[in-house]
Structure formats: structure tokens, C-alpha cells
Amino acid sequence: MPSWTAWAFTLLAATEAVALPEAQREPRDFLRPRQYGARCPDADYDTQCGTGDDYTGFTKDQQERADGIVDVFRHAWNGYYTYAFPNDDLLPKNNSFRNSRNGWGLTAIDGLDTAIIMEQQDIGDIVLDFVPTVDFTKNNAKGPQDAQTTSLFETDIRYLGGLLSAYDLLKGPFKHMAPDDAKADALLEQAKGAR
Missing domain, CATH: 1.20.58 (Methane Monooxygenase Hydroxylase; Chain G, domain 1)
Incomplete structure (x- = not known):
């Protein structure tokens, strides 16, 4: 029985052999809130803005x-x-x-x-x-x-x-x-x- 690693490399080689459209082979960059116009005015929560969800409306207490x-x-x-x-x-x-x-x-x-x-x-x-x-x-x-x-x-x-x-x-x-x-x-x- 082949090891997990051997199986994974076999699968990887088979995947590479299949011709995928160029768009599917390229890594995708997902838009962050700032990129699609979300507001992040709160400097206290600046690190939270731009990571997917906007928590700036939450209480700071x-x-x-x-x-x-x-x-x-x-x-x-x-x-x-x-x-x-x-x-x-x-x-x-x-x-x-x-x-x-x-x-x-x-x-x-x-x-x-x-x-x-x-x-x-x-x-x-x-x-x-x-x-x-x-x-x-x-x-x-x-x-x-x-x-x-x-x-x-x-x-x-x-x-x-x-x-x-x-x-x-x-x-x-x-x-x-x-x-x-x-x-x-x-x-x-x-x-x-x-x-």
C-alpha cells in the first residue's frame, strides 16, 4: 500500500497533467473591505478592518x-x-x-x-x-x-x-x-x- 506522501504526489502529478484554464491556475486575490469601498474610520480597530469583517460598530468598552x-x-x-x-x-x-x-x-x-x-x-x-x-x-x-x-x-x-x-x-x-x-x-x- 503506497504511503500518504506517495499518494499525494501521484495526485499532484495527475492534477498537473490535466490542462486547466489559465484563470483557474492563477492564485486569486480576494478583495478586502477597503478595496470595495467599505469604511474603516476607527483607528482603534484599524487592524480589524480589511480582514473580512468590519467590527468598528462594536463597543470599545x-x-x-x-x-x-x-x-x-x-x-x-x-x-x-x-x-x-x-x-x-x-x-x-x-x-x-x-x-x-x-x-x-x-x-x-x-x-x-x-x-x-x-x-x-x-x-x-x-x-x-x-x-x-x-x-x-x-x-x-x-x-x-x-x-x-x-x-x-x-x-x-x-x-x-x-x-x-x-x-x-x-x-x-x-x-x-x-x-x-x-x-x-x-x-x-x-x-x-x-x-
């Missing part, structure tokens, strides 16, 4: 922007918590849920580090109380739209990554978010079970 991001996170969390917790995914069109990743509370665990970084104590506490209840040896997906197999890749990046990053944050710069060390330690214990 960084705290206001940060608060807006937290509001959006809380809105998403509230929808998930109301209609889907402790399942994996919220289906917002019909306010229901599915278990695409074994029914272990994917959204809650995957979003825990974000809640910690944003210092959303109430959300963090809910997830920290939930994590020890997850049984990573059992697939809880039962519905017709639920995944019936366990993806090692998704388990690693979502569950294991979420648990370990939250543990690291709670043992380090965000120690104040979990004054009870046992809650942070439970994350590490569960990470051992997730793998």
Missing part, C-alpha cells in the same frame, strides 16, 4: 463586551439546563434533547471550564455536583437519535479534556471557585474513569 459574552453563555446554559440537563445536547428548535455522546452530560462537562473561567459560580457548582454521578462504564443513549457507540476521540476531547482542564483551573488560578477540594478532586477521579 471591554467590560461591556465581556459582560455580553457572559450573558450569551448564561442564556445558552439556561436553555440547556431547563430542557436538556443532564443529557448531552439541547435541541433548541423543539426544546428537547438527545444523547449524541453516551448520555454522560456532554454539554455540562464540556462547558465547565468556560463557567470556571467566566467565574459563574452557580453553574460551576451545578456541574461539580453532577460530575461524580456520571457512570462512564455505561452508555445511557437510548433514543432513536442517540449514538449507540462510544467514540474514543470524542470521549477524549470532550469528557476527558473537560474534566482535566476544569481540574487544572480549580487547583490553580481559579481555586476560589471550588473551596471544597473534594469537588475538584472528583474531577480527576472521574477523568480516570472516562479513559
Whole structure:
């Protein structure tokens, strides 16, 4: 079986052998906002203008922007918590849920580090109380739209990554978010079970 590199060079040679019109062979330069007449009057956001999107209408107050991001996170969390917790995914069109990743509370665990970084104590506490209840040896997906197999890749990046990053944050710069060390330690214990 040829190696990936050999296959790629074979494909490249075959592509070169096919005569393409000149216009398709030349690299294209895409127009930037300034080139097609967009206004970028704000010197503070000059680097953002000309890269595709114009953000000059956004507020310059960084705290206001940060608060807006937290509001959006809380809105998403509230929808998930109301209609889907402790399942994996919220289906917002019909306010229901599915278990695409074994029914272990994917959204809650995957979003825990974000809640910690944003210092959303109430959300963090809910997830920290939930994590020890997850049984990573059992697939809880039962519905017709639920995944019936366990993806090692998704388990690693979502569950294991979420648990370990939250543990690291709670043992380090965000120690104040979990004054009870046992809650942070439970994350590490569960990470051992997730793998």
C-alpha cells in the first residue's frame, strides 16, 4: 500500500497533467473591505478592518463586551439546563434533547471550564455536583437519535479534556471557585474513569 506522501504526489502529478484554464491556475486575490469601498474610520480597530469583517460598530468598552459574552453563555446554559440537563445536547428548535455522546452530560462537562473561567459560580457548582454521578462504564443513549457507540476521540476531547482542564483551573488560578477540594478532586477521579 503506497504511503500518504506517495499518494499525494501521484495526485499532484495527475492534477498537473490535466490542462486547466489559465484563470483557474492563477492564485486569486480576494478583495478586502477597503478595496470595495467599505469604511474603516476607527483607528482603534484599524487592524480589524480589511480582514473580512468590519467590527468598528462594536463597543470599545471591554467590560461591556465581556459582560455580553457572559450573558450569551448564561442564556445558552439556561436553555440547556431547563430542557436538556443532564443529557448531552439541547435541541433548541423543539426544546428537547438527545444523547449524541453516551448520555454522560456532554454539554455540562464540556462547558465547565468556560463557567470556571467566566467565574459563574452557580453553574460551576451545578456541574461539580453532577460530575461524580456520571457512570462512564455505561452508555445511557437510548433514543432513536442517540449514538449507540462510544467514540474514543470524542470521549477524549470532550469528557476527558473537560474534566482535566476544569481540574487544572480549580487547583490553580481559579481555586476560589471550588473551596471544597473534594469537588475538584472528583474531577480527576472521574477523568480516570472516562479513559
